[in-house]
Amino acid sequence: EPTTSQPPAPRRRQHRELSGDYYSKTCPQLENLVGSITSQRFKEVPISAPATIRLFFHDCFVEGCDGSILIETEKGSKRLAERDAEENKELREEGFESIIKAKALVESHCPSRVSCSDILAIAARDFIHLAGGPYYQVKKGRWDGKRSTAAVVPQNIPRSNSTVDQLIKLFASKGLTVDDLVVLSGSHTIGFAHCKSFTGRLYDYKGTKRPDPTLDPRLLKELRMSCPFSGGSSGVALPLDTTTPFVFDNGYFTGLGTNLGLLGSDQALFLDPRTKPIAVEMARDKQRFLKAFGDAMGKMGSIGVKRGRKHGEIRTDCRVFL
Numbered sequence: 234e235p236t237t238s239q240p241p242a243p244r245r246r247q248h249r250e251l252s253g254d255y256y257s258k259t260c261p262q263l264e265n266l267v268g269s270i271t272s273q274r275f276k277e278v279p280i281s282a283p284a285t286i287r288l289f290f291h292d293c294f295v296e297g298c299d300g301s302i303l304i305e306t307e308k309g310s311k312r313l314a315e316r317d318a319e320e321n322k323e324l325r326e327e328g329f330e331s332i333i334k335a336k337a338l339v340e341s342h343c344p345s346r347v348s349c350s351d352i353l354a355i356a357a358r359d360f361i362h363l364a365g366g367p368y369y370q371v372k373k374g375r376w377d378g379k380r381s382t383a384a385v386v387p388q389n390i391p392r393s394n395s396t397v398d399q400l401i402k403l404f405a406s407k408g409l410t411v412d413d414l415v416v417l418s419g420s421h422t423i424g425f426a427h428c429k430s431f432t433g434r435l436y437d438y439k440g441t442k443r444p445d446p447t448l449d450p451r452l453l454k455e456l457r458m459s460c461p462f463s464g465g466s467s468g469v470a471l472p473l474d475t476t477t478p479f480v481f482d483n484g485y486f487t488g489l490g491t492n493l494g495l496l497g498s499d500q501a502l503f504l505d506p507r508t509k510p511i512a513v514e515m516a517r518d519k520q521r522f523l524k525a526f527g528d529a530m531g532k533m534g535s536i537g538v539k540r541g542r543k544h545g546e547i548r549t550d551c552r553v554f555l
C-alpha cells in the first residue's frame with residue numbers, strides 16, 4: 234500500500250495506440266489469412282488492387298480508419314451510408330468484395346476478434362506490395378465505427394479539380410503534411426479514372442471553352458477520342474498513370490514531369506511551388522518514393538482510430554453494424 238496521499242497513476246493502456254502484435258494472442262495467423270485472399274484476388278481479379286487501396290483512403294478520410302465505408306444503407310432507409318455518397322460512387326465493387334472475402338475467412342478462424350478496419354488496412358498493404366510497391370508493417374488495433382453517413386462525405390474527400398491549396402488544407406485537417414499529400418497521391422501510379430473525372434480538362438477548362446494548357450497535346454487527343462464531349466459511355470475508364478497503370482512504381486511522378494497527369498489535381502501538384510519539389514524528387518528516385526509511401530500509409534492508416542466499446546465495435550459482417 235502506498236503511504237503517500239498521492240494515488241498511484243492508473244495503469245491504463247495507451248488509448249489510441251496501434252501495435253504490430255495486437256492480434257498475436259487472439260488471431261496469430263491473421264496476416265496469412267488475409268494474404269491468402271489478396272494474393273488469390275490479385276491473380277484472378279487484378280483490378281482489386283487499386284480498388285482496395287482507394288477504398289482504404291476513402292475510409293480513413295471519413296470518420297477515420299474505422300470501416301465506416303463498408304456499411305451498406307439499410308433497405309428502404311433514406312439515411313444513406315457513406316458508400317452511397319456521390320463521391321464514393323466510383324469505388325469499385327472489387328474492393329468491397331475483397332474485404333468481404335477476407336473477413337469471411339478470418340471469421341472462420343478467429344470469430345468476432347478482428348475488426349473490418351484492420352482487415353482493410355492489411356489488404357491495402359498486400360495489394361500495394363503485390364503490384365510492385367513497398368511491403369511495410371501494418372499496425373493494428375482499430376475498432377470499427379458505429380456511424381456511416383453520406384452527408385459528411387463531400388467535405389472530407391478531395392475532388393479531381395481541387396486546388397493545391399484545398400488539398401493541403403484537407404490533408405492538414407487529417408494530420409498529414411504536404412509531403413504526405415504528394416507521396417500518397419503517388420497511389421495514382423495504378424488504377425483508372427472515369428471520363429467524368431477529367432472531361433472538364435479536355436473541353437472547357439475553368440470556363441475557357443478550351444482544354445487545359447498543361448495537358449500534353451497527344452494525350453489530349455487520345456483522351457478526347459475515348460471521352461467525347463457528349464454521348465460517351467459512362468463505363469469508360471482510363472489509366473491514371475499512362476506509363477505503367479498496373480505497376481506500383483514512380484511512373485506517376487515521371488509522367489507529371491511531362492504533362493501526362495490525368496486528373497487536374499494530379500498535374501496541379503507539379504505546378505505549385507509547395508508541392509513540385511517533392512514530386513520532382515519522387516520522379517528522380519523510385520526507392521525513395523517507395524519508402525516514403527510506406528511511411529505515409531502508416532500515417533494515413535492511423536487517422537482517427539477508435540479503441541474500445543464506447544466508440545467502436547468488432548463487426549462480424551463488415552456491411553452491417555453489430
Ligand code: HEM
Pocket residue numbers: 282283284286287290323325391392393394395400414417418420421423424425426427428429430470496498
Ligand atoms: C490528393 C487528392 C486525391 C484526389 C483528388 C483523388 C481523386 C481520384 C479520382 C477522381 C479517381 C478516379 C475515380 C474514377 O473516376 O473512377 C481516383 C482514383 C484512385 N485513387 Fe485517388 N485521389 C486522391 C488521393 C488518393 C490517395 C491518397 C489514394 C490512396 C492512398 C488514392 C488512391 C486512388 C486509387 C488507387 C485510384 C484508382 C481506383 C481504381 O482504379 O479503381 N487517391 N482518385
Ligand SMILES: [Ca+2]
Pocket residue numbers: 291292293294295296297298299300301302378
Ligand atoms: Ca471511416
Ligand SMILES: [Ca+2]
Pocket residue numbers: 421422423474476477478479480481482483484485
Ligand atoms: Ca505505375
